[in-house]
Each structure stands twice: as structure tokens, then as C-alpha cells.
Amino acid sequence: MNLRTKFFKFKRDLNRWSLLLLLILAIVSIPILTIGLKLFNGPGESWEHIVDHVLYDYLRNSVYLALMCSLIVIFFGVSSAWLVSRFEFPFRKQLEWLLILPLSVPAYIMAYAYAGIFGYYGLFQTMSARLGFENISLDVMNIYGLSFVLSMSLFPYVYVSSRTFFLAQATNLLEASRMLGISELKSFFKLILPLARPAIIAGLVLVLMEVLNDYGAASYYGVSTFTTGIFRSWFSLGEPETAIYLSAILLAIVFGLILLEKWQRRHLKFSSAKSSKQNYNSRVLPSKTNQVLFSSFCFIPVFLGFILPVIQLLIWTEQTFSKVWNTDFIMISIESFGIAFITSCVTVFTALLLLFFTRWNKLGLLKSSSKLGILGYAIPGVIIAIGVLIPSLTLDKWLIQNNITSKLILNATLTALIYAYVVRFLAVAYQPLESSSLKIDRSLSDSSKVLGEGNFKTFFKIEFPLIRAGLLSAFILVFIDILKELPLTLIMKPYNVNTLAVKSYEYASDEMVSSAALPSLLIILTALIPAIFLNKLLLKNASNS
Amino acid sequence: MQATLKIDNLTKTYDQGKVKALDEVSFYVDKGDICAVVGESGSGKTTLIRLIAGLEELDQGEILIENQLVASIKKNTAPEKRDVGMVFQEYALFPHLSVLDNVTYGIKKSKSKKETALETLDLVGLKGFEKRYPHELSGGQQQRVALARALAPKPSVLILDEPFSNLDAMMRHKLRNEVFNIIKKTGVTAIFVTHDTQDALAVADEILILQNGKLIQKDEASALYKKPQSIYVASLFGNTIQLNKGLQTAFKCPLKEDCCHAIRNENITVNEDCDYVSEAEILKRTFLGTHSQLLLRLDNGEHINVVTNEPVLGNTLRIGFNSKDVLAFEE
Numbered sequence: 001m002n003l004r005t006k007f008f009k010f011k012r013d014l015n016r017w018s019l020l021l022l023l024i025l026a027i028v029s030i031p032i033l034t035i036g037l038k039l040f041n042g043p044g045e046s047w048e049h050i051v052d053h054v055l056y057d058y059l060r061n062s063v064y065l066a067l068m069c070s071l072i073v074i075f076f077g078v079s080s081a082w083l084v085s086r087f088e089f090p091f092r093k094q095l096e097w098l099l100i101l102p103l104s105v106p107a108y109i110m111a112y113a114y115a116g117i118f119g120y121y122g123l124f125q126t127m128s129a130r131l132g133f134e135n136i137s138l139d140v141m142n143i144y145g146l147s148f149v150l151s152m153s154l155f156p157y158v159y160v161s162s163r164t165f166f167l168a169q170a171t172n173l174l175e176a177s178r179m180l181g182i183s184e185l186k187s188f189f190k191l192i193l194p195l196a197r198p199a200i201i202a203g204l205v206l207v208l209m210e211v212l213n214d215y216g217a218a219s220y221y222g223v224s225t226f227t228t229g230i231f232r233s234w235f236s237l238g239e240p241e242t243a244i245y246l247s248a249i250l251l252a253i254v255f256g257l258i259l260l261e262k263w264q265r266r267h268l269k270f271s272s273a274k275s276s277k278q279n280y281n282s283r284v285l286p287s288k289t290n291q292v293l294f295s296s297f298c299f300i301p302v303f304l305g306f307i308l309p310v311i312q313l314l315i316w317t318e319q320t321f322s323k324v325w326n327t328d329f330i331m332i333s334i335e336s337f338g339i340a341f342i343t344s345c346v347t348v349f350t351a352l353l354l355l356f357f358t359r360w361n362k363l364g365l366l367k368s369s370s371k372l373g374i375l376g377y378a379i380p381g382v383i384i385a386i387g388v389l390i391p392s393l394t395l396d397k398w399l400i401q402n403n404i405t406s407k408l409i410l411n412a413t414l415t416a417l418i419y420a421y422v423v424r425f426l427a428v429a430y431q432p433l434e435s436s437s438l439k440i441d442r443s444l445s446d447s448s449k450v451l452g453e454g455n456f457k458t459f460f461k462i463e464f465p466l467i468r469a470g471l472l473s474a475f476i477l478v479f480i481d482i483l484k485e486l487p488l489t490l491i492m493k494p495y496n497v498n499t500l501a502v503k504s505y506e507y508a509s510d511e512m513v514s515s516a517a518l519p520s521l522l523i524i525l526t527a528l529i530p531a532i533f534l535n536k537l538l539l540k541n542a543s544n545s
Numbered sequence: 546m547q548a549t550l551k552i553d554n555l556t557k558t559y560d561q562g563k564v565k566a567l568d569e570v571s572f573y574v575d576k577g578d579i580c581a582v583v584g585e586s587g588s589g590k591t592t593l594i595r596l597i598a599g600l601e602e603l604d605q606g607e608i609l610i611e612n613q614l615v616a617s618i619k620k621n622t623a624p625e626k627r628d629v630g631m632v633f634q635e636y637a638l639f640p641h642l643s644v645l646d647n648v649t650y651g652i653k654k655s656k657s658k659k660e661t662a663l664e665t666l667d668l669v670g671l672k673g674f675e676k677r678y679p680h681e682l683s684g685g686q687q688q689r690v691a692l693a694r695a696l697a698p699k700p701s702v703l704i705l706d707e708p709f710s711n712l713d714a715m716m717r718h719k720l721r722n723e724v725f726n727i728i729k730k731t732g733v734t735a736i737f738v739t740h741d742t743q744d745a746l747a748v749a750d751e752i753l754i755l756q757n758g759k760l761i762q763k764d765e766a767s768a769l770y771k772k773p774q775s776i777y778v779a780s781l782f783g784n785t786i787q788l789n790k791g792l793q794t795a796f797k798c799p800l801k802e803d804c805c806h807a808i809r810n811e812n813i814t815v816n817e818d819c820d821y822v823s824e825a826e827i828l829k830r831t832f833l834g835t836h837s838q839l840l841l842r843l844d845n846g847e848h849i850n851v852v853t854n855e856p857v858l859g860n861t862l863r864i865g866f867n868s869k870d871v872l873a874f875e876e
Contacts, residue, residue, distance in 0.1 A: 005605075005618055007620060008618045008619050009604070011617065011619070012602070012619055012620060012621050013602060013621070013810060110620045213781075362621075364601060417861075441635060441637060442636060443633040443634070443637035444639060446598070446600050446624070446631075446633070446637065447633055447637040447694075448639075448650070449599075449600070449623070449624040449625050450598050450599075450600075450624050450625070450627075450629055450630065450631040450695075451625075451630075451650050451651030451694070451695075452651050452653060452698060453625055453650075453651075454623065454625050461639075461650075462639055465641050466640070466641065467659060492593050502638075
């Protein structure tokens with residue numbers, strides 16, 4: 001095709017949706033572009049010092065955390081997912097959704113709880129003293145404890161992704177393998193595990209992104225990671241340039257992870273293998289001993305990841321309730337829920353625009369690159385915060401210098417905070433919307449168009465009524481993520497506004513960790529809704545597939 | 546007669562030009578005609594109708610509907626502005642709308658909307674089904690609602706994408722005749738895609754054969770059957786035996802060397818006098834209900850498979866054919 005034809009085709013296919021899509025992509029990529037552009041300004045004064053003395057620590061600690069967490073989450077996540085989807089044992093049904101609950105406990109809250117449990121006169125010491133072991137102590141406030149705490153709060157990602165695979169795909173293959181004379185255990189390692197690899201790694205990548213994103217738990221346990229390093233350079237050293245350089249390295253690591261995940265999936269399309277419906281319920285009944293063993297094994301991560309920390313929080317809440325429960329707390333709760341509500345609406349709306357503008361746009365290149373818009377989820381909150389702060393501050397300065405306004409209208413305002421949230425959580429809203437819209441047969445919207453309705457009317461009359469469930473799940477998932485969010489909120493929130501997550505962090509870092517229990521419990525209780533909801537959705541999908 | 550649909554030099558590629566789905570296809574359909582597009586899967590049938598409907602963009606060529614240019618390299622009229630109706634393979638009925646709302650959906654005139662919809666439902670024999678929802682209907686009824694919905698806005702061109710592929714054989718024949726009687730009654734120009742040549746022969750005024758994205762023949766049904774331009778086209782419309790050198794020797798029928806020849810199975814006679822004959826030994830009989838399949842060894846040792854509904858006794862027989870039935874194609 002010659003250049004002339006290409007130009008004509010480009011002109012023909014360029015429509016207003018292409019331009020609007022480009023606008024959305026431009027808006028959500030401002031933070032990353034900022035980091036990229038600012039790299040050219042050179043690093044700050046302390047950069048050399050950081051490279052010589054602490055960069056290695058950041059790198060080593062982050063890699064160590066990533067490795068340890070991978071091992072633990074795969075051990076608990078995959079094995080429990082396999083047990084509940086393959087075998088029948090007492091309390092299996094309950095354990096199936098209980099195993100998702102740790103997801104409702106943010107890592108930093110888990111960190112506070114475990115610090116309390118193993119601290120002086122904590123649950124651990126009191127219990128062991130009662131059993132006759134005096135003066136036993138276990139220090140968890142180090143990188144080992146941090147790995148454990150992060151893993152316990154994040155393993156459900158791997159549990160959920162591998163269980164989805166096991167429920168939908170594995171049974172008939174496994175039956176074929178057993179018919180060929182291979183034992184259950186051998187079949188698992190030879191057949192199921194390699195097949196489940198893409199699913200497991202997909203879950204694992206989510207875990208690693210959260211590990212790299214974590215600020216609250218690492219700073220509370222005093223472990224230096226990239227995220228804490230970026231905070232320190234920005235706030236303690238007052239060197240945005242250095243923070244940007246560290247962010248760029250962290251970004252490179254994250255993008256490396258994404259590429260690695262794509263690479264490992266390159267030829268693998270296992271998940272498209274057909275499953276047989278009737279096998280869904282055909283679980284194997286193991287021996288009595290094994291049944292008890294399996295129940296107990298699946299109970300361990302539930303106990304460590306949910307029950308134990310919640311017990312600690314309840315004990316603290318009982319001690320501090322009268323002190324913490326006041327009008328201030330109620331105000332913070334309302335603000336926190338209000339911000340989450342408004343932001344969820346904006347995020348879901350933006351995701352909807354991104355999804356449908358992509359469809360209505362006819363330029364191939366733009367269509368294939370529109371997914372860049374949801375990359376924010378992979379980028380640690382602290383980097384997005386910096387990427388938003390810098391341009392908003394520049395814009396404010398310019399406005400003041402040109403006498404357009406007299407005060408900061410973007411920086412440290414709710415608008416900037418909501419914008420940063422949207423960039424970070426667009427993917428969380430986009431994915432359920434996309435999957436529910438993909439379930440609608442393409443011919444439905446095609447036939448509406450052939451019958452004379454344009455994109456807009458087709459959307460309101462046909463697509464919108466059919467993706468309502470997707471909209472609801474998108475809304476709830478974003479709502480919870482915003483409620484839990486810490487590092488980005490910590491940097492971006494306006495002075496006169498507070499959230500439950502920040503309040504609990506403030507209590508914990510002011511040596512009042514027991515007071516952090518009430519806001520933490522409120523976050524966990526709210527986050528429980530989608531944990532249960534997500535499980536129902538998963539079961540429904542599995543029985544439909 | 547005036548052409549309602551005119552396709553000129555239409556080309557469509559996928560995967561950045563690597564896969565050619567349609568390759569310089571040109572044809573026209575006269576007003577009120579029913580044109581069938583026949584081809585194997587991957588031949589470009591679906592791409593062709595999606596381009597006509599405006600659901601995809603072409604890479605080369607032009608599409609004109611009622612003499613209006615609707616698609617070219619510079620222009621692409623949106624599907625909603627093309628005056629085209631379409632019945633989708635899976636019917637694509639809106640699951641959340643009642644039968645009446647489905648049929649009303651595309652009707653523009655607000656005054657007589659309901660009347661037009663009811664009239665069209667009556668036309669397809671679904672009077673009294675207005676309030677039902679798609680999932681409450683049988684496959685055949687859904688098909689008819691889809692037809693009513695496409696016909697109600699009175700489009701210039703009606704496209705039907707494999708309209709009977711979801712129905713069982715009994716239903717298929719019954720509905721096929723019904724559907725095309727309705728289409729003829731409305732006088733709409735129709736283009737329908739099928740991989741079933743029997744459907745095409747039964748109802749189409751003209752048949753278009755696509756192979757690997759190329760239009761290889763377009764003709765009336767009887768002409769296409771009698772004078773196929775290639776062995777591929779001939780074999781689409783029934784069991785065809787290629788007359789290679791060995792068979793020509795066995796039947797003692799010297800044919801032109803620069804041509805490729807074939808004979809349709811139904812033109813092979815058993816134990817009858819005809820122009821070319823050969824003795825044959827039966828190696829294997831397969832009983833197929835109304836007819837039998839025979840594996841034969843001819844005089845000169847050549848093997849041939851023949852289907853016949855004549856009762857065959859004994860182990861030998863005489864088969865043959867007449868010279869008027871021999872199909873010839875240029876190589």
C-alpha cells in the first residue's frame with residue numbers, strides 16, 4: 001500500500017472518538033511522561049551518596065522481599081487452591097471463601113497487628129507465658145517479618161487465579177491422566193502445575209506489584225525499599241530529582257515484570273481448552289486422615305492471614321474505643337467514604353469512556369495501544385503521586401505568576417488527589433467492564449448499528465443494560481482499593497482532609513498503634529464485601545464456563 | 546434492470562496486509578434479486594457482507610448502494626446510515642427487549658412504528674408473540690423475529706449471514722422456503738451467505754462462488770450447475786468424478802488434452818446403453834439407505850467410487866456415461 005492510500009485511509013478512519021481516546025490516553029499518561037521528562041534534568045545532590053551507600057540496600061531488600069513473598073504465596077496460594085478445587089473434606093465450602101478474606105486486610109494493617117502480637121506483652125508472649133515458657137520473644141519487625149506479613153495479606157491473588165484455572169480446566173485432563181495410569185500426586189506435578197503456570201504467574205505478578213507498591217508495612221518495620229527510599233528523598237532530603245531517579249529504576253523493574261509475564265505466556269493459551277461441565281462438582285473424597293489434614297492445612301493461611309490479625313485488632317479496639325471513637329473519627333470516616341465514592345464514580349466513568357472510545361475508534365494503531373491507559377495499576381502509588389505533584393505544582397506556579405489566580409488551585413487539592421487515584425485504579429475498573437462487555441455477542445451491537453442507531457444510542461439501548469453487573473463490580477472494587485490506599489494518599493491528600501488509611505498510619509507511626517485498630521477494622525469490614533462478592537462471581541463464572 | 550448493490554474491485558486484508566480476505570471482488574445485484582454467496586469457511590464470505598453492512602473498512606475498491614457511494618478508500622458511511630438490513634447467524638436478538646421492541650428498534654417513523662412492526666410480525670407469521678422475550682422462543686421463531694426486525698425498516702438491501710446454520714435439517718428446509726417466500730413478497734434485494742449449496746440452488750436468482758477471497762464464478766443457479774468453470778465449482782454442487790487418463794482409457798473416451806474433464810456421479814449409468822461404457826468388478830458395497838456406494842475395479846485396473854440407487858446384483862456390472870454430460874474446464 002502506497003503512502004497516498006495510507007493517508008486517505010488514515011483520514012477516512014480518523015473520527016472524533018479517536019481524538020477523544022487520544023485525549024484520555026494523554027491525560028492518564030501525564031504522570032509517567034513527567035517522570036520520563038524530568039530524568040533529563042539530572043539527579044539531585046544526594047544521588048551519588050545514594051548510589052554509593054543505599055541503592056544496593058534498596059535493590060537487595062526489594063529483590064529479597066519479592067523472592068520470599070513469591071515462595072510463600074505460591075506455597076499457600078497454589079496448594080490451598082488445588083485442595084479446595086480437587087478434594088472434598090470437612091468445611092471445604094467455608095474454607096473456599098475464607099481463603100479470600102486476607103485480601104481485605106491491607107498489608108500495613110497486617111504489619112501493625114503482627115507487631116502487636118509478637119511485641120512485649122503481646123498475644124504471643126502472654127500465651128507462651130501461660131504455657132510455662134517465660135521470656136520467649138520473636139522479633140518480627142525486620143525483613144523476614146515483612147516478607148511474612150506481605151505474603152499473608154497478598155497470597156489470595158495467587159489462590160484466586162490458580163483456583164479459577166483449576167475449577168475451569170483441570171478435571172477432564174486429570175481424569176485422562178489417571179486413566180493412563182499416573183497417580184494423583186504425580187499428575188499434579190507433571191500435568192496440572194505446568195498447565196496452571198500462566199494462571200499462577202498472572203496472580204504472582206499482581207502480588208509482586210503490590211509488594212513493590214507497599215510503603216506502610218515497610219516503613220513501619222524499618223525496612224528500606226525503593227518505595228520508602230522515594231519517600232525519604234522527597235520528604236526528608238527535599239530532593240524531588242532524586243526521588244524521580246529512584247522512581248525511574250522502580251518503574252523499569254515493574255515494566256520488566258510485565259514483559260516477563262507477557263513473555264512466559266507467549267505461546268500458551270491453555271485457558272482456552274474446553275472444560276467439561278459435569279466434572280465441576282466431581283471432587284475426590286480422600287481418606288479420613290487426609291480429610292483432616294487438608295482441612296487443617298487450608299485453615300493455616302486463613303488463621304494467619306485473617307483471624308489472628310483481626311483478633312489482635314479487636315483486642316486493641318476494645319482497649320482504645322472510648323478514646324478513638326469521637327466526632328473527629330466519624331468525620332474522617334465520612335470523608336474517607338465520600339472520597340472513595342466520588343473517585344469510584346469518576347474512575348468507572350473514565351474506564352467506560354476508555355473502553356468504548358477504543359471500540360468506536362477505527363485507527364488500528366490507536367486501538368492496539370489503548371491498553372496503555374490502564375498501566376497505572378502496575379505503577380507504585382508513590383510514583384504516580386510524584387508524577388502528579390510535579391506538573392500540578394508547575395501549572396499552579398504558572399497560573400500565579402501570570403496573575404490568573406492567587407493561590408494553589410490544583411496542588412494539594414481534592415481534584416489532584418482524585419486525578420491521581422483515577423490514574424492508579426483505572427485498570428481495576430476497566431477489567432470487569434471489559435470482561436462483561438466481551439460477554440455480549442458482537443453481533444448485538446452490530447445489528448443495532450445496521451438497524452440505524454449510532455454508537456451512542458447503541459450504547460445506551462443495548463450495551464449499557466447488559467453490562468450493569470460489570471459496572472457494579474467495577475465500582476465496588478475501585479471503592480475498596482481507594483479506601484485501603486496509603487502511599488499515594490499520604491503524599492497527595494489536602495491538609496484539611498483525612499482518610500481512615502492515613503489516620504491508622506498516623507496512629508501507628510506516633511507510637512499509638514492500638515488506636516489504629518478502629519480505623520483499620522472499619523477498612524477491613526468494608527473490604528469484606530467484595531471479598532465475598534468476588535468469590536460468588538468466581539463460582540458463577542466457573543459454572544458458566 | 547437497475548443494480549441495487551454494486552461492488553467494484555473490493556479488497557480487504559487483515560494482519561497488516563499479510564492475510565488477504567477479499568481479493569479484487571467485483572459484482573452487482575439487480576433490484577429485487579436474491580443473490581447467494583457460497584464458499585468454504587475462510588473464503589471471505591463473512592468479510593464481504595460485513596464490508597457491505599459497513600461493519601468493517603475496505604482496503605481498496607468501492608461499494609455502491611442504490612447508486613450512492615457508501616464505501617471507498619476515502620469514504621466510509623456508518624452502518625446506521627447505509628439503509629442495509631441484516632439477519633445475523635446467531636440472530637442477535639436483544640435479550641432484554643420484547644419481540645415487539647426488537648422489531649420496532651430500527652423503525653424510524655415515530656407515528657406508525659407499532660403498526661409497521663405488527664404488520665411485519667404478521668408477515669413472518671408471529672402475530673400474538675409481541676410480548677414474549679427472545680429466550681421464550683424456539684430457534685425457528687427467533688429466526689423469524691430476526692427477519693422481521695431486519696425487514697421492518699424497509700432496507701434497500703437485506704443481508705442474511707448463514708441464516709439456517711443453527712437449525713436442524715427438517716426445520717431448515719421448511720423455514721428456508723418460508724423465509725424466501727417472505728423476502729420475495731417484500732421485493733427487497735437480498736444477499737445471503739451460505740456454505741450449503743442446496744440452500745443456494747433452491748432459492749437464489751444468482752449464485753456467487755468465493756474461493757480464497759477471490760470471486761471465481763457468478764451465474765444463475767442452472768447455468769452454474771450445468772457449466773461450472775472449474776472442478777472446484779462443480780464439486781461444490783455434487784459428487785464429481787475427475788476423468789483422468791486412466792479412466793479415459795477404461796471408458797475408451799478420447800478427450801481433448803488441454804482440458805480437464807469430469808463427470809457428475811448422478812450422470813453415471815449402471816447396466817444401460819450409453820456413449821462410453823466399461824465393465825467393472827464390485828470390490829466393496831456400502832449400504833447407505835436410499836442408495837449404495839460401490840467401490841469398482843474397471844477393465845484396465847483403475848478404481849472408481851460410484852453412488853447408485855439402482856439395485857445391483859452379482860459381482861460385475863457395466864457402467865458408463867454420455868458425451869453430453871461430460872464437463873470440461875480449461876486447465
